[in-house]
Ligand SMILES: Nc1ncnc2c1ncn2[C@@H]1O[C@H](COP(=O)(O)OP(=O)(O)OP(=O)(O)O)[C@@H](O)[C@H]1O
C-alpha cells in the first residue's frame with residue numbers, strides 16, 4: 254500500500270532505508286531524473302539523479318541524523334529546517350545536469366522513524382521550481398534595470414502617498430531640492446512647495462484620482478533647502494493598487510535657467526523694440542523737420558525762379574520744370590518714409606486711423622483692393638501696445654505688396670471682451686512654411702519672425718495660414 258501511495262503521487266519522491274539503499278522510486282521522479290526504478294532500487298545510487306559524482310543527497314544526511322553544520326556544508330546557502338516536521342530539512346538548488354539547461358529543485362527530506370523514534374529511513378520529495386526561478390530572475394533583472402533608470406535619471410523622480418508623504422526619491426530629486434536623500438524620505442511635499450504650487454499640485458491630484466483630464470506637465474515652484482526657488486515642469490501620474498488610488502509618482506525637470514533666460518530675452522526684446530521705436534521717431538523727426546524742409550524750400554525757390562523767367566530760353570524752362578518735378582517726387586518719398594517710420598497719425602489719432610492710412614496706401618499705390626474692418630467697440634491702448642500692433646500690420650501689408658501678387662487684401666480688427674484679434678488676409682499666391690516661423694531669420698527673413706516676437710511681447714499668439722495659390726492669412730490674438 255505504501256509503495257502504491259508513493260508511486261501514485263505526482264510529486265517526484267523516493268525513499269531510502271537506514272543503509273542508504275533506495276526502497277521506493279516513483280514514476281514522477283523517473284520522469285524528472287530520467288532514471289528508471291529498476292536501475293536504482295536496492296542500490297545507493299540515488300545521487301546519480303542529481304550529481305555526476307558520488308555524494309550524499311539530503312535524504313542521506315537525514316538518515317544519518319546529520320548535524321546542521323553538515324547540512325550547511327553540502328547546501329551552503331539555501332537550506333532551511335522544516336517548520337512542520339521534526340528533523341526534516343528543505344533546500345533549493347540548481348542542478349546543471351538535469352534536463353536540457355539544468356533545473357531548479359526545491360526538495361524536502363524527512364526522517365522515517367520506528368515505534369522507538371529511531372530513524373530507519375528517509376523520504377525525499379522534490380519540486381521542479383525552474384519556471385518560478387526563471388520568472389523571479391527575469392523580474393529581478395527588470396527591477397534592477399528600472400532601479401538603475403530611476404537612480405541615474407537626470408530628472409528628479411519621487412513618489413508620495415495621498416497625504417503627500419514622500420516614499421521614495423532619486424538622487425536627482427535630492428539634488429534639485431537641496432535636501433539629502435535620507436531627509437527627503439522623511440518629508441512631506443508640503444514643505445517644499447509654495448502655496449500656489451501646492452494648490453496646483455492638489456488640483457492635479459484631485460483630477461487624477463477622478464480620472465479627469467490633466468494638462469501636464471505643470472509648472473511648479475519648489476522651495477529648496479536653502480530657501481531659493483526652483484521652477485520645475487512636473488508630470489504627475491496616479492499610482493493605484495487593485496484600482497484604489499495609493500499615491501502619486503512625479504517626474505520633475507528643473508527649468509529655472511531656461512525660465513530666467515526666457516525672461517531676460519523677453520526683457521531685452523522689449524527694450525530693443527522700444528529703442529527701435531525711439532530711433533525711428535528720431536529719424537522721422539529729422540527727415541521731416543530737416544530734409545523735407547530743405548527739399549521743399551528748394552522746390553519753392555525753383556518755382557519762383559522759373560515764374561520770374563529771367564529771360565530763360567524755353568528749353569531751359571522745361572529743364573528747370575523737370576528738375577522741380579523730380580524734387581517734388583523726392584519730397585513725396587521723404588514724406589512716405591516719415592509715415593513708414595513713425596506715422597504721426599498713430600501718435601495723434603491712434604491705431605485705427607493709422608491703420609486706415611496704411612490700407613489706403615496699399616490701395617492707392619499698389620492697386621490692391623484693400624479694406625479695413627473694425628468689429629466691436631474700438632478702444633485706445635498704451636502707446637507701446639499700439640505701436641507693436643501697428644508694426645505687425647505694417648509688416649503684413651508690406652509682405653502682401655512684395656510677395657503676394659494679390660488682387661485683394663483685408664485687415665480685420667476685432668475687439669472682444671478679453672482680447673484683440675487682428676486678421677490680415679490676401680488672395681495671393683500663398684507660400685509653404687515648412688520649418689515654421691522660427692527658422693526664417695536664419696535665411697535673413699525677419700518679417701514674420703518679428704511679427705511673432707511682437708505678438709509674444711504683448712503676451713499673445715501669432716498664427717500663419719498659407720496655402721500655395723490660395724492666399725495667406727495671419728492671425729494675431731492678444732489678451733487685454
Ligand atoms: N502674404 C504673402 N504672400 C505670399 N508669400 C508671402 C507672404 N508673406 C510672406 N511670404 C513669404 O514668406 C517669406 C518670409 O516672409 P518674411 O516677412 O519673414 O521675410 P521677407 O519678407 O522675405 O523679408 P523681410 O521681411 O525680412 O524683409 C517671404 O520671403 C515670402 O516668400
Ligand SMILES: [Mg+2]
Pocket residue numbers: 648651652699700701
Ligand atoms: Mg517681410
